[in-house]
Amino acid sequence: MRCLVLGGNGFIGSHLVRALLLSGARVRILDRPGSLRGEEISGVDYLFGDFSDPSIVSEALIDVDVVAHLVSTTVPGSASADPIADISGNLIGSVKFLEQMRSSGVRRIVYLSSGGTVYGNTDAQSLREDSPTDPISSYGTVKLAVEKYLGVYASQYGIRATVLRVSNPYGPNSRHIGLQGIIPTFFSRLIDKQPIRIWGTGDNIRDYIYISDLSSAILKSIEQDKPGVYNVGSGTGISIKEIIEIVTDVSGIEPQIEHLPDRPFDVKRVVLDVSKFSQTFDWNPTVELRDGCRMYWHWLKGPG
Amino acid sequence: MRCLVLGGNGFIGSHLVRALLLSGARVRILDRPGSLRGEEISGVDYLFGDFSDPSIVSEALIDVDVVAHLVSTTVPGSASADPIADISGNLIGSVKFLEQMRSSGVRRIVYLSSGGTVYGNTDAQSLREDSPTDPISSYGTVKLAVEKYLGVYASQYGIRATVLRVSNPYGPNSRHIGLQGIIPTFFSRLIDKQPIRIWGTGDNIRDYIYISDLSSAILKSIEQDKPGVYNVGSGTGISIKEIIEIVTDVSGIEPQIEHLPDRPFDVKRVVLDVSKFSQTFDWNPTVELRDGCRMYWHWLKGPG
Numbered sequence: 356m357r358c359l360v361l362g363g364n365g366f367i368g369s370h371l372v373r374a375l376l377l378s379g380a381r382v383r384i385l386d387r388p389g390s391l392r393g394e395e396i397s398g399v400d401y402l403f404g405d406f407s408d409p410s411i412v413s414e415a416l417i418d419v420d421v422v423a424h425l426v427s428t429t430v431p432g433s434a435s436a437d438p439i440a441d442i443s444g445n446l447i448g449s450v451k452f453l454e455q456m457r458s459s460g461v462r463r464i465v466y467l468s469s470g471g472t473v474y475g476n477t478d479a480q481s482l483r484e485d486s487p488t489d490p491i492s493s494y495g496t497v498k499l500a501v502e503k504y505l506g507v508y509a510s511q512y513g514i515r516a517t518v519l520r521v522s523n524p525y526g527p528n529s530r531h532i533g534l535q536g537i538i539p540t541f542f543s544r545l546i547d548k549q550p551i552r553i554w555g556t557g558d559n560i561r562d563y564i565y566i567s568d569l570s571s572a573i574l575k576s577i578e579q580d581k582p583g584v585y586n587v588g589s590g591t592g593i594s595i596k597e598i599i600e601i602v603t604d605v606s607g608i609e610p611q612i613e614h615l616p617d618r619p620f621d622v623k624r625v626v627l628d629v630s631k632f633s634q635t636f637d638w639n640p641t642v643e644l645r646d647g648c649r650m651y652w653h654w655l656k657g658p659g
Numbered sequence: 660m661r662c663l664v665l666g667g668n669g670f671i672g673s674h675l676v677r678a679l680l681l682s683g684a685r686v687r688i689l690d691r692p693g694s695l696r697g698e699e700i701s702g703v704d705y706l707f708g709d710f711s712d713p714s715i716v717s718e719a720l721i722d723v724d725v726v727a728h729l730v731s732t733t734v735p736g737s738a739s740a741d742p743i744a745d746i747s748g749n750l751i752g753s754v755k756f757l758e759q760m761r762s763s764g765v766r767r768i769v770y771l772s773s774g775g776t777v778y779g780n781t782d783a784q785s786l787r788e789d790s791p792t793d794p795i796s797s798y799g800t801v802k803l804a805v806e807k808y809l810g811v812y813a814s815q816y817g818i819r820a821t822v823l824r825v826s827n828p829y830g831p832n833s834r835h836i837g838l839q840g841i842i843p844t845f846f847s848r849l850i851d852k853q854p855i856r857i858w859g860t861g862d863n864i865r866d867y868i869y870i871s872d873l874s875s876a877i878l879k880s881i882e883q884d885k886p887g888v889y890n891v892g893s894g895t896g897i898s899i900k901e902i903i904e905i906v907t908d909v910s911g912i913e914p915q916i917e918h919l920p921d922r923p924f925d926v927k928r929v930v931l932d933v934s935k936f937s938q939t940f941d942w943n944p945t946v947e948l949r950d951g952c953r954m955y956w957h958w959l960k961g962p963g
Contacts, residue, residue: 435815438754438758438808438811439751439754439755442746442750442751442754443751446746446750446804447743447746447747450742450743450746451743454742475810475814476814485791487789488807489807489810490807490810490811491810491811491814491815492811492815493808493811496804496807496808496810496811499804499807500750500800500803500804500807503792503793503794503800503803503804504742504797504800506779506793506794506795506800507742507794507795507796507797507800507924510779510780510795510923511739511795511796511923511924512923619814619815619816620811620815
């Protein structure tokens with residue numbers, strides 16, 4: 356099987372690519388120029404360019420069986436600051452990519468959507484895939500719109516799309532420290548002896564997934580052709596305050612806390628019901644949050 | 660009350676503007692250059708330009724209490740042929756407009772969404788506002804994405820949005836004959852002695868609303884500040900075949916029928932449950948389909 360990974364040099368992509376290689380798949384990466392950190396991985400076919408550029412994409416799609424679309428040109432904060440750029444980069448970019456898939460005859464795509472933002476604010480204890488989707492951020496709206504376009508291309512052109520609504524991944528190779536991911540940001544601020552910043556009360560609840568659990572989930576959804584929309588997360592809700600306790604405990608460093616006002620695009624509570632994905636793909640998350648934080652902390656501190 | 664009508668020179672807009680004037684509202688129209696047919700209506704303030712152009716929009720929003728957004732730069736067929744243009748024209752255009760509302764302090768908007776396309780294919784006898792929304796067309800996806808952005812601007816910036824998911828309107832002043840609206844297209848082809856074209860079997864079911872019923876519904880949603888998402892239609896499902904019977908009967912002309920293949924972006928069945936709008940706004944459709952077709956036919960034939 357040959358898999359094209361859009362955004363294969365990023366945090367999630369780097370883990371997925373290694374998991375794909377171990378599974379025996381052939382891997383091509385299309386990512387932005389300058390996205391590669393370190394050496395090229397042997398056996399991987401690298402292309403650099405914009406995922407919405409027809410000339411590079413038509414080359415990237417040659418002989419591909421399935422695409423893993425991990426690209427986002429924004430994070431929630433930057434999307435909120437410039438929703439037009441969010442739509443142009445991510446929605447128009449993805450639809451242009453789908454047009455290329457359609458004309459090149461590649462029929463399968465796995466798309467990483469956002470379990471943390473597509474549902475919006477809700478009182479639900481746990482969110483199912485058929486829960487209402489009323490995002491309160493541009494980021495979540497664009498993710499949802501890409502999902503809906505995948506449905507259009509499925510219905511009209513026979514594209515087979517697996518949408519993964521992923522919770523908050525953390526672990527080695529995290530990028531965008533300070534922008535993306537509370538756990539990487541907290542740990543790195545501890546290392547840098549900076550205060551940990553909390554927007555709001557610290558009672559906001561999220562679902563965190565260790566990167567190896569996420570990459571194994573994506574791998575399964577690539578290997579098994581079972582289109583649909585699926586939540587992928589730990590299924591467990593943790594407050595920001597609990598994260599701080601764990602981070603303090605794991606690192607042995609007592610953090611300074613800096614309280615900032617609530618951000619209007621942050622939802623209060625997101626816990627994903629992952630039973631649909633779990634049952635369909637025979638997958639379960641295996642890394643407990645405290646263990647994952649410990650592994651991540653050891654990786655951050657490096658050898659010695 | 661001063662109302663800005665985006666697309667006020669179009670089919671629906673022309674009826675809404677007259678209803679607004681009768682109600683005592685002050686009306687400003689912003690529409691494309693060249694959109695005005697006939698004379699300017701006395702007492703209406705006209706502006707011509709693009710609804711996403713900040714310079715004209717900032718002028719258009721001065722002293723406005725509520726906006727009626729009736730603009731679409733596409734119809735389902737053209738949106739399917741060029742989804743990028745659909746996203747750029749309608750989604751980016753609407754978000755740019757919302758940014759202007761936000762900065763100008765105008766807080767209320769009534770948006771005309773599409774009851775016929777946002778739900779997609781479904782077995783439901785009748786669609787409620789909380790039915791799943793899985794559009795099979797770009798047109799429906801973009802309408803839904805605009806709805807979701809209205810929710811984002813409501814949540815983050817206090818914009819109060821009333822979304823009307825409208826069924827298929829028909830009646831005097833219909834434009835885009837052949838592109839938009841089966842009833843206007845069928846009647847005009849009869850007049851032109853052209854065959855009536857049917858895509859698919861003719862069993863597809865739609866919900867049709869006479870234009871005066873629709874404009875009275877929009878007027879109520881402008882007058883009463885009750886944000887939310889509402890279906891607006893007749894609540895009755897009619898097949899294409901039944902429409903042909905009525906059109907034949909009303910016109911007294913036996914049509915030639917030309918059968919064409921199904922279009923992939925046409926849904927099979929859409930009947931709207933309009934009880935939420937009906938109860939919230941004390942509104943009911945009053946014009947039966949056969950009566951509406953008769954009135955429309957008389958208008959089309961003109962005096963004498």
